[in-house]
Amino acid sequence: MKFVTRMAGLALAAGLAVTLGAHAGEKEIRKALAERFPAAQISSVKATPYSGLYEVYLDGQLIYMDAKAQYVFAGDVIDLRTRANLTQARLNKLQAVDWSVFPLDQAIRTVKGKGERKLVVFSDVDCPYCRKFDAELAKVDNITVYTFLYPVEGLHPKAVQMSKQIWCAPDRNKAWDDYISNRAVPDNDGKCANPVEATVALGNKLNVSGTPTIFFANGVRVPGMVPAAKLEQLLAANAK
Numbered sequence: 001m002k003f004v005t006r007m008a009g010l011a012l013a014a015g016l017a018v019t020l021g022a023h024a025g026e027k028e029i030r031k032a033l034a035e036r037f038p039a040a041q042i043s044s045v046k047a048t049p050y051s052g053l054y055e056v057y058l059d060g061q062l063i064y065m066d067a068k069a070q071y072v073f074a075g076d077v078i079d080l081r082t083r084a085n086l087t088q089a090r091l092n093k094l095q096a097v098d099w100s101v102f103p104l105d106q107a108i109r110t111v112k113g114k115g116e117r118k119l120v121v122f123s124d125v126d127c128p129y130c131r132k133f134d135a136e137l138a139k140v141d142n143i144t145v146y147t148f149l150y151p152v153e154g155l156h157p158k159a160v161q162m163s164k165q166i167w168c169a170p171d172r173n174k175a176w177d178d179y180i181s182n183r184a185v186p187d188n189d190g191k192c193a194n195p196v197e198a199t200v201a202l203g204n205k206l207n208v209s210g211t212p213t214i215f216f217a218n219g220v221r222v223p224g225m226v227p228a229a230k231l232e233q234l235l236a237a238n239a240k
Contacts, residue, residue, distance in 0.1 A: 025067070029054055032069045043094070050077065050086075057094050060207055062087050096219040097206060099240070106195035107146035108172045115144035117235050120215040122148045122203055125163055125179060126156035127211045129225040134180050139228035143235070147176065148199045150211055164190030 026045045033042055033056065043057045053064040053073065064073040076087040102120050123130040137145060149167060151159030162179065169175035169186040178184035203213075214222045216238035226234065 026054065029056065029065055029069045033058065048077075055090065060095075062091055062094075092220050092222055095207065095221050097215065097221070099215075099217065099219055101202070101206070102146065102148075102215070103195070103198070103202075104146050106199060107148045108166075108176055110145045110147065110173055112140070112144075113142040115142065117143045117239070118146070118217045119143060119235070120146045120148065122150040122199075122208045122211055122213040122215075124150055124152045124156055124159050124211040125166060125176075126159045127152065130212045131180050133212045133225045136226065136228040136231060140231055140235075148203070149196055150199055150203050150208065150213075151196065152211060160196060161190055163196045164192075164194050167194040167196065168192035 026047070030042055030045045033040065033045075037058075040058050044055075045057075046055045047053075048055050048064070052067055054067065056063050056065055064077070065071065076085050078084070079086055099120075104120075107120070121133070123133075137143075149163035151163045153160050162185070165186040165188055166172060166175045166179060168188045168190050175186045179186070210223055212223075212225060214226065214234075216222070216234065217240035218238045220238045222234060
């Protein structure tokens, strides 16, 4: 399981600020980064609409540079008027995936109402924020939710076994609801054919670093617990 820390970004930024010379433009910024950090995967360099900064997406993180490539800024850009985290919003889009990567038959499928809106959730059975998000989901109608059992073993040692037992239950939806709501343990040994290990591998491949992680119909991801009202807004904004 990969957990990306801000310290890595800060260390990178410190090195860049000292070593980069005076250049200008996207090509020059990319060249300067490649020369100083040849092993780094530079996915994109793009001018931003704020303060003349350039957004650099590399190794799964965002940093910012000035047009002359003399200074590097690491951290979140916040719009003080709306309090929106512009960095996180861009990361959500940059880290969007093709919906076809999800093996939906390996998820617990829950349909509410017409089920017209679709959502994928990577969830850990023992994650307290996943329980909170599940309670928020109960307030949302006209939705189909695909819950992928994604145990974070380093934080929750029993989550792998519990995920397998939930999957092996005769009624997976009921087993999930009963455990998330009341900690009711399914009456089986979890030794049936199950997708838990495959889901963990998929999550690692997609850099799912925490739970819950939500993917909308257009592939945009949003990490963390989202209240029902905010979820409604995101569902509308990220409809396919």
